[in-house]
Amino acid sequence: MGIRFDSVTVAYDGNVVLDSLDLTVEPGEVMALLGPSGSGKTTALRAVAGFVRPVSGRVLLGGRDVTDLPPYQRGIGMVVQSYALFPHMRVDENVAFGLKTRRAGKTETRQRVAEALELTGMAAYARRHPRELSGGQQQRVAIARALAIRPDVLLLDEPLSALDARLRSGMLAELARLHRELPDMSMLYVTHDQVEALTLADRIAVMDAARLQQCGTPRELYRSPKNEFTASFVGGANVLPVTVGCGGVGFAGTELKVDTGNAVAGARATLCVRPHVIGLGQGPNQLTGVVREIQWRGATHRLYVEVDGHSVMADVRELKDPPALGDPVSLHFAAEDAVLLPAGAGHE
Amino acid sequence: MSRRLLWALPPVALLALFFLYPLALVVQQSFQPDGGGTSLRPYADVFASEAFRNALWTTVWLALASTAGCLVLGFLLSLVIAFVPFPGAKAVARFIDVYLSFPSFLITLALLFIYGTTGIIGSFQFLTTPWGVLLAEVTYFTPFVMRPLLAAFSQLDTAQLEAAGSLGARAPRIIRRIILPESLPALAAGGSLVLVLCLNEFGIVLFTGAKGVTTLPMLVYSKAILESDYPGACVVAVVNVLISVSLYGLYRVVSRRAGA
Numbered sequence: 125m126g127i128r129f130d131s132v133t134v135a136y137d138g139n140v141v142l143d144s145l146d147l148t149v150e151p152g153e154v155m156a157l158l159g160p161s162g163s164g165k166t167t168a169l170r171a172v173a174g175f176v177r178p179v180s181g182r183v184l185l186g187g188r189d190v191t192d193l194p195p196y197q198r199g200i201g202m203v204v205q206s207y208a209l210f211p212h213m214r215v216d217e218n219v220a221f222g223l224k225t226r227r228a229g230k231t232e233t234r235q236r237v238a239e240a241l242e243l244t245g246m247a248a249y250a251r252r253h254p255r256e257l258s259g260g261q262q263q264r265v266a267i268a269r270a271l272a273i274r275p276d277v278l279l280l281d282e283p284l285s286a287l288d289a290r291l292r293s294g295m296l297a298e299l300a301r302l303h304r305e306l307p308d309m310s311m312l313y314v315t316h317d318q319v320e321a322l323t324l325a326d327r328i329a330v331m332d333a334a335r336l337q338q339c340g341t342p343r344e345l346y347r348s349p350k351n352e353f354t355a356s357f358v359g360g361a362n363v364l365p366v367t368v369g370c371g372g373v374g375f376a377g378t379e380l381k382v383d384t385g386n387a388v389a390g391a392r393a394t395l396c397v398r399p400h401v402i403g404l405g406q407g408p409n410q411l412t413g414v415v416r417e418i419q420w421r422g423a424t425h426r427l428y429v430e431v432d433g434h435s436v437m438a439d440v441r442e443l444k445d446p447p448a449l450g451d452p453v454s455l456h457f458a459a460e461d462a463v464l465l466p467a468g469a470g471h472e
Numbered sequence: 473m474s475r476r477l478l479w480a481l482p483p484v485a486l487l488a489l490f491f492l493y494p495l496a497l498v499v500q501q502s503f504q505p506d507g508g509g510t511s512l513r514p515y516a517d518v519f520a521s522e523a524f525r526n527a528l529w530t531t532v533w534l535a536l537a538s539t540a541g542c543l544v545l546g547f548l549l550s551l552v553i554a555f556v557p558f559p560g561a562k563a564v565a566r567f568i569d570v571y572l573s574f575p576s577f578l579i580t581l582a583l584l585f586i587y588g589t590t591g592i593i594g595s596f597q598f599l600t601t602p603w604g605v606l607l608a609e610v611t612y613f614t615p616f617v618m619r620p621l622l623a624a625f626s627q628l629d630t631a632q633l634e635a636a637g638s639l640g641a642r643a644p645r646i647i648r649r650i651i652l653p654e655s656l657p658a659l660a661a662g663g664s665l666v667l668v669l670c671l672n673e674f675g676i677v678l679f680t681g682a683k684g685v686t687t688l689p690m691l692v693y694s695k696a697i698l699e700s701d702y703p704g705a706c707v708v709a710v711v712n713v714l715i716s717v718s719l720y721g722l723y724r725v726v727s728r729r730a731g732a
Contacts, residue, residue, distance in 0.1 A: 173638055195637040202638040208631035212653045221649070222639030266635075273639060 125186035125276030126151045132165045142167045143334040156321035159331030191269035199271030207262045209254040216250040222273040240268040260291045281311045330354045355396040361390040364395045376432030380409045383464045392467035402438035408467040409458030414449050493686035502706035514703035531687040535670035538609035542666045546617030568615045579612040604680045617662035624658035631672035664723035688712045
């Protein structure tokens, strides 16, 4: 079942927290809502669940307008950061809760609970209480509880944010497997972590300041961001103020050869260059600057180089002999790895 | 070690002098009939009297009924204050704290203005019956149940209620299956406090049902002050203390079982 936001606006006390969102999640698709806190992504998810009422616009599930339906009539599965398990119920009772409210028969309930626990690998813990489980296990139970009612839509609100980094990557793989096993279920996945979004989502909707900034496949967002926010939030690109010239742009007194598209010569623009496409040393599109900060990240070194007052980040393969702070260095990048945005494309 | 004992000595001595010693005197007096000597006579006399048995029964059922009333009313009111967003909910919650500091007879006096013979709805004349006492006790003690309940409700993760909602549960089911079980420790704490307070309540009974309703504390008062039967008064007092202490013990056992 698909989800459609039709110019959904949500406001609290006249304070707009979601500004006319138009977005369609196809049946069986995994859509990530990616953005910093306060970007409106959780509000969008809560509008689907029925916990916030839009001041205008409609929310459609599978073509049916559910804007005025209470949460208990929407038949949606929901998983939240705090797990929200019922502490006084055992694991199997938690999972059975949604089935009991639907007055499912005893045999059916038992069967579906077993199925959901099997699917999340928690069958061995059916008779435990939530407090006896680790965070990762509790989140699996929460997922099993949401899946037991066989929802067509699963909403996940920062489901992995309370877990440590190692568990998180394991759970990400689990969620991807779940989606392969339940290919008809649409998933709306709210996160502020771009790795989660890039790994799991078919498409990503980037949100900031209550608005949708850009929606596309991870590759599209990465390769051709539409504005500065998307460029820097997804993949942490360098955004450099440049002036368009003929067949290139001017930055810090240097002529850089990049595809200027249909930009008018003399116009101001923004050049997006990802840190990992920047190389150290001589080459085409060369910038020179002074090392201000250097971080060793195992396989790579991250350099913060000051070029004419602008800080440029570069991720280079681990250096045997890294430059010292204050050393002059040269950076270069290939023309096709840079994206030129018109100036003022800061926000939608 | 000796220094620590030295620190403990003053409070223990004060406690013994001003609390335990008078209490011991009461117990001692209860074994000393007016005729002199030490015997169980006062106990036999008091237990044999119909007035005592009536008072005991009245005390117990009034306390139990009041507690039940406070639990039901307190739970419902707390639900509204905690989960139904309305302007002034915070002010009402704050008022409950203030209300706890009011003396009990003040509430009774206020009730007299509404239900009393000369009051707004004077014709009822039920304030001097056990039902009047019940009404006053429920009115006065309900906030004692609400205080721990509101604290428990504020600890409740609203995400749980939302999860239950998205799983198809409507409000009554959420209350029954999620909120009620999770607030049982708070209900037990508030309920047992109110039960003990009701057993020992004096002011409310004196102001309302004084003529028709005799509870154990009232019996102590009338025996000691009106009949000058000190041994008898002390016997009733000892019974009252025993009931309170054993209820407290029961509460401790129950609350430990509940994991609170």
